[in-house]
Amino acid sequence: MLISSAGFAQQDNKFKFSVGAELGIATGNFSNGYSFGIGGTGQIEFPIQDKFRGTATGGIVFYNGKSIGNGVKNTGLTVIPIRVGGKYYLTSSVYGALQLGVGFLNKGLGTAFAYSPQIGYEFLSKNNKPIDIGFKYDAYAKNGTLGSLGIRLAFVL
Numbered sequence: 728m729l730i731s732s733a734g735f736a737q738q739d740n741k742f743k744f745s746v747g748a749e750l751g752i753a754t755g756n757f758s759n760g761y762s763f764g765i766g767g768t769g770q771i772e773f774p775i776q777d778k779f780r781g782t783a784t785g786g787i788v789f790y791n792g793k794s795i796g797n798g799v800k801n802t803g804l805t806v807i808p809i810r811v812g813g814k815y816y817l818t819s820s821v822y823g824a825l826q827l828g829v830g831f832l833n834k835g836l837g838t839a840f841a842y843s844p845q846i847g848y849e850f851l852s853k854n855n856k857p858i859d860i861g862f863k864y865d866a867y868a869k870n871g872t873l874g875s876l877g878i879r880l881a882f883v884l
Contacts, residue, residue, distance in 0.1 A: 747881025839869035
């Protein structure tokens with residue numbers, strides 16, 4: 728009986744797709760010109776080993792510009808992240824993940840190397856639907872690093 732209730736996350740050998748909202752707070756030098764980010768992402772998970780799954784994520788996040796003095800406000804920054812990586816389940820619900828890829832930045836900034844270490848928790852809602860909440864650091868490196876601490880709340884379909 729204990730084995731059969733071990734959890735749904737890593738025992739599932741199917742592809743999973745999740746859609747979620749992203750919220751982030753700019754950190755480091757990035758916070759001098761930007762405040763918070765909001766957007767959405769889609770993520771595909773596929774089985775590799777018992778507790779290890781591959782991931783592919785894409786979406787869009789808009790960072791709100793801050794006032795930079797003298798009545799001038801920095802315009803917002805749009806980031807389109809495309810990352811792949813892995814997700815390792817430490818328990819049936821708690822996981823750690825790392826994703827690498829690219830971020831397409833507007834305002835003439837072009838393409839940047841993207842990385843995102845994460846820790847998260849999957850649980851079932853009252854309606855028995857899986858929900859994934861992840862805490863992460865998103866970074867885009869190109870002539871410096873644009874970073875943000877964020878959270879993703881997603882519905883697993």
